[in-house]
Amino acid sequence: MSTQPTRRSPRILALSTIANRQPASPSRVIAPAKHSKSSSTRCSKRKPPVKDTDVPSTKDLPRPSKRRRLDASIYTVRSEPDPQYLAPSAIAKARKEYLASRYNPFYHLPIWGKNPYYEIWKGHEFPDPKIHTLPPMDPPPPLKRLSVRxxxxxxxxxxxxxxxxxxxxxxxxxxxxxxxxxxxxxxxxxxxxxxxxxxxxxxxxxxxxxxxxxxxxxxxxxxxxxxxxxxxxxxxxxxxxxxxxxxxxxxxxxxxxxYIPDAVPLSVSNISVSAAEQLHLAAEYVHGAGVLHNDIYPRNALLRPDGTVVIIDFDRASTLPHADVNRLSLKFEMQHCWAMCFTRMLTDQLMGLTPEQIRGY
CATH class of the missing domain: 3.30.200.20 (Phosphorylase Kinase; domain 1)
Structure with a gap:
């Protein structure tokens, strides 16, 4: 399988790669105030795409403006599973229970730590307009209508x-x-x-x-x-x-x-801590553009040979200024991503389960 080049800028790749190599402290928690800036202050002044009479090439499309520094290590509490759960006897017992009930008992244990997004706006089930409303964004130009047969x-x-x-x-x-x-x-x-x-x-x-x-x-x-x-x-x-x-x-x-060649859906057989963090990084950029995906699951996340993750299928997405797109809903989607990757997929991988053995996510 040949490695396909990525379009991500060297700066962004360097930041995420460095962060992926740095283990995070088990007690690390994201501060609400810091996180609240992450998905709301971008894309207020961007140039529209270059218009052309044919399908535009990659070089014709706009590049993002300078963004704040992204530290992908905030997405995990542990860079490796907690060793106290790695005993062969514990894994064998969990596998036996899974085969009997089709439910992984490790889901209830902090194998990779606790979901850090639970601590953001803890206690809020519904958005508060005073703190969860996103600032307005400039409306984007309409998507080009093609003349093709x-x-x-x-x-x-x-x-x-x-x-x-x-x-x-x-x-x-x-x-x-x-x-x-x-x-x-x-x-x-x-x-x-x-x-x-x-x-x-x-x-x-x-x-x-x-x-x-x-x-x-x-x-x-x-x-x-x-x-x-x-x-x-x-x-x-x-x-x-x-x-x-x-x-x-x-x-x-x-x-x-x-079409992204050689990309495969994210699954329990190919996920890693780095891939999980790349999914969260991609989700944060999607949110920064004012888009709530509403359907981020492994089937809609493609893993490229270079280790980056691409999010696809936006036919359920909400966009600004829709009321569904607010800081709390973006937080819930990030919380879901973390649970899907670290509570479910990486934990199933730890037990040696295959995609065929798992009912799905």
């Missing part, structure tokens, strides 16, 4: 077809367009049976999220894929690789997204 695409791989999975809203394909490989994500533009409008709603959410992410330079740094624009795919009525959309009354909406 169905005949210009060649199907390379069906990643997910709406008919195959019994869904009625999205399909994902790896396609070739003008000699380059992209991800083509399609959303039904008409209501599904039963009156559902998930297709159009998901398209709007993902399109809006990418507008903020592009404007904030998060795509340019490689924390999420590039999105090159949107269009309505006019699918021929005859059978083809988009045949599941041929009978729709209106053409599906489509997003043309960067």
């Amino acid at each position: 169905y005949s210009e695409f060649t199907n390379v791989e069906v990643i997910r077809d709406s008919d195959e999975e019994g869904e009625h809203d999205t399909s994902i394909f790896r396609t070739s367009y003008r000699g380059k490989v992209y991800i083509l994500k399609l959303f039904r533009s008409c209501a599904a049976p039963g009156g559902s409008e998930w297709g159009p709603q998901k398209f709007y959410k993902e399109k809006r999220a990418y507008e903020y992410l592009l404007h904030g330079g998060v795509c340019a740094e490689g924390f999420v894929p590039m999105c090159y624009g949107w269009f309505q795919a006019r699918v021929p009525k005859k059978f083809g690789w988009l045949g599941s959309f041929a009978s729709d009354e209106t053409p599906p909406y489509a997003l043309l997204i960067e």
